């Protein structure tokens with residue numbers, strides 16, 4: 096009689112699995128050298144979303160999810176001309192907002208989110224954007240990355256917002272070695288000097304956009320190829 100393979104498989108699945116070997120991050124001196132070189136290479140690195148106040152910033156960051164800053168900047172002048180603050184946007188019709196941002200990906204959901212975000216700002220925060228991580232993350236369409244960008248760019252706090260570029264590039268270089276965005280943020284906060292968190296966030300993003308591309312990183316012309324652990 097054939098034995099049933101299932102119990103054996105189940106037993107195997109319950110056995111403790113070895114932890115994958117972790118790569119040691121760069122030394123402190125090399126991490127600082129990376130920041131210095133990136134700052135020198137991308138001196139203009141900054142938030143690329145056009146805005147004139149924190150309200151416009153948070154709306155622009157919500158709109159930028161999974162799309163380019165360029166496409167948001169094309170739509171935002173008309174959006175902010177018609178609905179310049181939380182009170183105005185809270186009273187907007189969703190179909191009107193959709194008409195203005197329709198070239199941005201997921202424009203229906205984003206229209207709903209920014210109107211509801213404006214309503215919540217009006218109802219709970221006097222129409223102002225709160226300078227508080229938990230309060231920001233309670234707003235529609237706002238996750239940890241968006242909240243960090245708002246705190247860093249809008250309020251001048253030192254923050255590391257981990258987007259797809261920061262996650263990919265910092266783990267490639269060896270600034271950290273982490274499997275997800277939250278662990279990457281926490282590791283970068285531990286591994287980089289606090290007074291350079293926001294600067295690092297911007298210069299790593301720009302390096303990811305210009306040199307360390309997702310599919311074909313341009314290692315040949317990369318100024319940190321002598322330090323980077325991937326190349």
Ligand code: SF4
Pocket residue numbers: 267268306307308312313314315317318319320323324325326
């Ligand atoms: S050497 Fe290559 S992998 Fe490393 S940061 Fe530069 S482009 Fe990216």
